[in-house]
Amino acid sequence: MDASSIPVVLFAYARPAHLARVLECLRANEVPVIYAYADGARSHLDEAAVEEVRAKLRAIDWAEVRLTARTENLGLGRNVLAGVSEVAACHEAFVVWEDDLIAVPGTYAWLAAALRHYASDPRVMSVTGWTHPRVTPPGVGAAPYFDGRAECWVWGTWARSWRGMADETAEMKMAAAVARGVASGAYGADLPEMARAERRRNLWAVRWLYHHLQQGGLCVRPPWSMVEHIGTDAGATNVIGSGPWSADPLRAAPPLPESWPAAQEDSACAVLWRAVNPPAPWPWRLARRLREKLRFGR
Template sequence: MVAPIALFAYKRPSELTKTLAALQANHLASESELYVFVDGPRSEKDVLKVEQVRQIVREITGFKTVHRMISDHNIGCADSIIQGVTQVLKVHPTVIVVEDDIVTTPNFLDFINQSLAQYADDKRVFSIGGYTFPFKKPDGYQADGYFFGRHCAWGWGIWADRWQEIDWNITDFQQFMNDSGQRRAFNRAGMDMVRMLRKTMEGKLDAWDIRVCYNIFKKGKQTLYPTVSKVENIGFYSADGMNTNVYNRFKTVLDPGLKREFLFTKQVTEEDLFARQFRWKYSLQVRIFAKMLTYAGLR
């Protein structure tokens, strides 16, 4: 069964056009149901671009079915995604999620769908990611994916039963913040973890993905990442990017998109070389260096 796609858009018509073109070029596009969620304008200055996005969405073709959910008011980034994914998973067992600044390779849907089928009954696997840094593979590593305990928010898939496990309110937040050992453990998935969770809980960051990361951490689950990226985030160069106006330290090497059958590992654990490279990419040193390049005007 081919998973439906949930596409989230707001006020980036140019980026959405590229995102849609890439999705339409996927081998499985014509077999996939597409649910498009368009958030409403936050202020008067957003009205024109939101309307341009709505017009693009009205004209979408190339998928099995297109369901259009266009909001007349602003829901917000996090709530829009949480509500939209929840809506789709009420009628489907799985979903593939893409935002309007994500360009996918032609085999992105193949990889996510096969991964969802492969690990459907293995509850150690919480979600499937489409993006990866261009990491070095361990010698002799044959699988097309690796595991790490951090959710991938750039083109991803999930099962309804895993989604239903998420505590969006983070009810144990204060207990967690009072436990230095837990904070250190959470930051092993990246030195930005605790900081982002705190900002989200304080209402300073409109984020949904850090809450997914926290639930993965608390439950000891894993996310499957591809060994070669099936996704590129183009939002770093967008004037209308909601969260990106910085040096892009996430540049990657994209899969050519020709391979359509993938080999999966049965070892649902973090492989040491991948894990060390992943932690380095989210280390304080790399973040500081990226900020220096941002201040220097590099993108």
Template sequence: MRTHAPIILFCYNRPGHLRQTVESLRMNTLAAESELFVYSDGPKNTADRQRVDEVRTYLAGVTGFRSVHVREAETNKGLANSVIEGVSFVLSQFPKVIVLEDDMLSTKDFLSFMNQALDTYASRDDIFSVTGYTPPIAVPGHYPHDVYLAPRASSWGWGTWADKWAEADWQVSDFVALKTDAAQRDAFNKGGNDLWPMLAKQQQGVIDSWAIRWTYSQFRTGAYGLYPVHSKIKNIGTDGTGTNFTFKSGEYGDELSEGAVTMPPDLRPDDGMIHAFGRYYRLPLLLKLKNKVKYGI
């Protein structure tokens, strides 16, 4: 009998968003059979303490899962450190995980989809991660499957396996070589031409992102992320309240789709899907110019 992947949920100081996320997750058909690990980050300052306390008061009463484990940080670790440490710890105990942040609404079959994907593609060396989210790309009319592969990892309602996570190079040890190799940078940017600028900013200390380093680790091994054609995750943190989302957008996850999904074990990358995916993440010209002038990217 296969066991369900444990769920890891990262939260900080948004009790309202967290409540919606947990309530949505609790309605999943596999929630009662799944263990939930919650990582509550500590306050950055005195002003944050009240909302962090509200989060923890709410978490103390969460039920509806096989078990609930809450980890409360005394000081603020930041999202990147929290994710790397938390996912690494849980994956030292389990072979696979499902990961969310505190601003994700899910369909009732999200956990079923994720567990199905984690089971189906566990042995595929060229698939490093799976996700229940898909951006609103223009799916080519010829594409026949319910899932697709893209050269990018998603940070919105995602999952991975212990052996794949162990391949991550959080220091990006070959960054200098990448910086001088235009062909490799172009190849990395197939998942969106925002990837190289994000990685460069990460290495310059401008941003602190686990996700761009995880995507780069995936790229270095020639691996892909698995996405559904129709999203099972909606982000509600694009209202400007999130740590890493500083703009509002009505574009993210408008479509949520329940229903059975067929997952071919021998699924292969599709050039049309990858092209459509990359186009969605194409940087606006003004931002490209800003990156060049301000950061030398």
């Protein structure tokens, strides 16, 4: 598998200023092929920004671009599930990027190298350019590590791993993970909460995380993050404010390993995820469930 054959699947909506920064970093990363999925406007209020985003995508002259301009608003969850499934049908491996994530030069090369190395290892289901000091196991040094919890901020995978994503909801995959002995909150109490909210909030990432847990798959993480989220503002779909997830300024990309490690999860990963996402106090959970029942009838 040659690095030039690994496309970036880019999802964009109505934030042209954010997209401009993302495109700058994709150019600096020498990304050769971009499948761009530009969602349709929710209302006439977004139409101008949506058109500006599409104009920026059409103006790219430093990479091959295949643009899909949605005629309706799918929302992030439906757009990602549909777009990635399309690309997975014609590419063995690919990297997924959203319009509010930037990364240092070398990120794409690191992800592409990991995708090439682990292409035939069924234990490895995905790679990512993001990690955080709060969930990075101690002592990893400059080496990649393996986590049972996957990632949705600049990540790559193979068509083999994506297979089955459209067949079950997050709750169904959560139940399958529990059946194989993985507690629903083994990697943080936020996951079962997001699974229950998947359809209501048009999410996709929690299904991907439980897809890994359902199959016992691993995600390759870098020893330090190459990725920064720049979209934690009022225009964000699912993330408002970074809070405790703020991190130090990005460092240069880690060196490519001379020898990539064997696929084995670091035993600290699940413990760290549970520590940063503990269960909420039961009165708060009960009150929230009552509010949801009154509002949504379920």
